[in-house]
Amino acid sequence: MGRAFEFRKERKFKRWAKMAVQFTRIGKDIVMAVKESGPHPETNSRLRTAMQNAKAVNMPKDRVEAAIKRASDKSMANYEEIVYEGYAPHGVAVLIETATDNTNRTVA
Structure with missing residues (x-):
């Protein structure tokens, strides 16, 4: 494809790998916060902070909602x-x- 494509691809993969690590960590933080104090950010300050951190690293809203739903499941x-x-x-x-x-x- 070309040298320029390879450079862009390398930059994207590096950024995506970094985002994957951040998203995984924030997802675990959300799960722990929900398990501790419930799924409502209005009453759960730890969940509110985790959601602010998710927003700061541009984590998609559906991933945040999926983490909350996963944490609400009792078999988790x-x-x-x-x-x-x-x-x-x-x-x-x-x-x-x-x-x-x-x-x-x-x-x-």
């Missing part, structure tokens, strides 16, 4: 936030905040 795995503390080499303190549905897998 329940993610919980866990904080791990430890020390790295040379005495550097490490604090890890993670969201998981299986703590054993996360620790391993």
Whole structure:
């Protein structure tokens, strides 16, 4: 197709990969917020913040609504936030905040 096409394609794929990571993270944030306090952003400040973050990265509205619907489903795995503390080499303190549905897998 040509060199210019290859450059444009590379830029698009790089941007799309970055957007996919952001959308996945925000989707998980939305699911956790809905599981915690319900699907209404008027009463759920954490969901409101997650929706503002979704809007900031131009996440499509249908993806946000799908995440809320998915979280409202009772068969969905329940993610919980866990904080791990430890020390790295040379005495550097490490604090890890993670969201998981299986703590054993996360620790391993």
